[in-house]
Amino acid sequence: MTNSKIAGIGSYLPDRIVKNQDLTKYLDTSDEWIRERTGIEERRYATKHLQTTTTLGTEAAKIAIERAGIQKEDIDFIIFATLSPDYYFPGCGVLLQRELGITNTEIGALDIRNQCTGFIYGLSIADQFIKTGMYKNILLVGAEMHSMGLDFSDEGRGVTVIFGDGAGAVVLQPTQKEGQGILTTHLHADGTHAEELAMINPGSHGGYHVGTEKYGYPDPSVPGGVFVTQKMLDDGLLAPNMSGQLVFKTAVAKFPEVIREALAKTGYTTADIDIFVPHQANLRISQMVQKLLRIPDEKVVNNIQKYGNTTAASIPIALCEAWENGRVKDGDLVCLAAFGSGFTWGSALIRW
């Protein structure tokens, strides 16, 4: 049977380091508050107007392609996961194709919008295409440039301190080796809390949201509308919002649940996991999940301390770093899991 394997992995983090202390220049916050609640010490910000989500993703993709031992021309499908795209449309998939100089128009480019779970969704989609024999070299990229979309006023401090910029990429290929590659993936969604971790504006609701004025202002006198109004700008309604405690509470329930689902499907137990790479949402969430599943420290990868939450990029960045440091070895059982906006959550088990 054909499975999909990660044949190459790469990551890219912008050079500019923004420490918690640096944020205190703009926000009423403190290094102590941020570390205590999230474990984050610093994050990276890309260079405004020179870099974009696509260019960050391109740097990671080049490394993954080289490590897979293929040429960019061999890529037959692109999947790009991000919540901070260069443009409202088109998505970053085609921009990445152009940036990489892939002129082959036979390939497809898919954009997925599953926020923190984006990489797991992408992995699952790629796995299905490879298993059916449709594609042989899928480039999956998770990249974010959050720094351009955060609210640097005190009102946004609960969200702004958490997020950072970065990118990770993998090349997926078929493998016939018995028991190798992606063993299972599990995807979930619950739209009940869609607005609890979201950026509502701009959107087709035109500033009007479920009968309230919470997220914007309707203008019933015009038949159409504009995505962005001056009032939205004045009132700071163009930034992400998050119900932090609800997100925390739901995440610590869903992470173990979806990991257990993957283990049950494959007949493994938590003791069989060699390396656990959780989405880097918040160090406190990862620690609680680790404790609930009784996974020892040496098997858990956390680098949120250095990079903050990089959403769709966080798993490939952490996995890449772990692989580069020799923490992921051939034959290891690798467990990936994520939870985030949507709410969406998912897991994957990979025999490396």
Ligand code: COA
């Ligand atoms: N610096 C200092 N104070 C801050 C702050 C900041 N950056 N952000 C919020 N505060 C203040 C609040 O205004 C509030 O003050 P008050 O008590 O005077 O009203 C106080 O800190 C507590 O706020 P609260 O939002 O209740 O904090 P919390 O304990 O829930 O921690 C989070 C906030 C965001 C760190 C926490 O809820 C969390 O980690 N949630 C999960 C977030 C996450 O993982 N998101 C990514 C999902 S993929």
